[in-house]
Amino acid sequence: xxxxxxxxxxxxxxxxxxxxxxxxxxxxxxxxxxxxxxxxxxxxxxxxxxxxxxxxxxxxxxxxxxxxxxxxxxxxxxxxxxxxxxxxxxxxxxxxxxxxxxxxxxxxxxxxxxxxxxxxxxxxxxxxxxxxxxxxxxxxxxxxxxxxxxxxxxxxxxxxxxxxxxxxxxxxxxxxxxxxxxxxxxxxxxxxxxxxxx
Amino acid sequence: xxxxxxxxxxxxxxxxxxxxxxxxxxxxxxxxxxxxxxxxxxxxxxxxxxxxxxxxxxxxxxxxxxxxxxxxxxxxxxxxxxxxxxxxxxxxxxxxxxx
Numbered sequence: 081x082x083x084x085x086x087x088x089x090x091x092x093x094x095x096x097x098x099x100x101x102x103x104x105x106x107x108x109x110x111x112x113x114x115x116x117x118x119x120x121x122x123x124x125x126x127x128x129x130x131x132x133x134x135x136x137x138x139x140x141x142x143x144x145x146x147x148x149x150x151x152x153x154x155x156x157x158x159x160x161x162x163x164x165x166x167x168x169x170x171x172x173x174x175x176x177x178x179x180x181x182x183x184x185x186x187x188x189x190x191x192x193x194x195x196x197x198x199x200x201x202x203x204x205x206x207x208x209x210x211x212x213x214x215x216x217x218x219x220x221x222x223x224x225x226x227x228x229x230x231x232x233x234x235x236x237x238x239x240x241x242x243x244x245x246x247x248x249x250x251x252x253x254x255x256x257x258x259x260x261x262x263x264x265x266x267x268x269x270x271x272x273x274x275x276x277x278x
Numbered sequence: 279x280x281x282x283x284x285x286x287x288x289x290x291x292x293x294x295x296x297x298x299x300x301x302x303x304x305x306x307x308x309x310x311x312x313x314x315x316x317x318x319x320x321x322x323x324x325x326x327x328x329x330x331x332x333x334x335x336x337x338x339x340x341x342x343x344x345x346x347x348x349x350x351x352x353x354x355x356x357x358x359x360x361x362x363x364x365x366x367x368x369x370x371x372x373x374x375x376x377x
Contacts (some may be wrong), residue, residue: 089279141287141288142284197290205292205294205295208291210319255292255295258292259296262292
């Protein structure tokens with residue numbers, strides 16, 4: 081437990097723990113619901129993929145050094161939740177997934193868009209969502225190609241669309257959940273302060 | 279960057295999203311301004327002057343800059359409306375905004 085506590089207090093460990101937790105939530109709650117309603121193609125790409133928000137927000141906060149957390153996180157989740165390392169492509173899947181968000185932010189930065197946090201401009205939440213969509217495109221193209229043996233070619237467009245919808249929905253839903261989380265923290269802080277004053 | 283700054287940056291991002299989408303929670307000061315304006319306008323049934331608001335029990339100890347900032351935010355969010363010319367100093371609550 082000491083190790084987990086120590087990891088939690090460092091950004092690297094924190095990102096890994098949160099990523100694995102979100103993956104657990106998706107795998108054990110969201111995926112079964114999707115499989116029940118949507119069938120076997122849901123195994124390839126979820127319609128609400130919360131871990132993508134962790135990729136995007138940690139890449140936004142940390143920049144390229146987020147890879148030091150995201151790559152291990154992806155390897156852990158892919159290993160625990162069923163990825164079989166049967167070919168060289170299967171080793172590349174977690175690496176490409178982890179890199180997609182960093183690649184998106186860096187691409188936008190090279191094109192001249194200021195999206196990383198800075199004291200010189202307001203936070204650009206629309207830019208974060210755009211980067212999230214771009215990351216999803218990179219992730220979907222690489223993931224669909226690397227997993228292409230698992231589904232028929234005619235399903236390729238549907239799989240790409242599912243990746244993009246799932247990743248973007250996961251990101252927006254996570255940002256909304258963060259909004260309510262921060263409001264809850266504010267309320268608790270105000271209540272505790274008032275009690276302390278009385 | 280220290281850990282707390284990551285939290286602050288993330289917090290700031292979400293707050294900006296709330297503000298831009300006009301779904302930010304009102305601050306304590308903004309709630310007091312709205313409350314004072316609603317109470318006075320219900321009594322008088324006409325636009326309320328800034329001086330009356332400043333003299334109200336809820337606002338009489340509030341620093342002027344905080345008061346003006348709250349006014350700007352509330353006007354921008356559509357919770358209150360300025361009445362008359364730019365220098366009239368008259369305000370009304372926008373009751374439609376409260377649902």
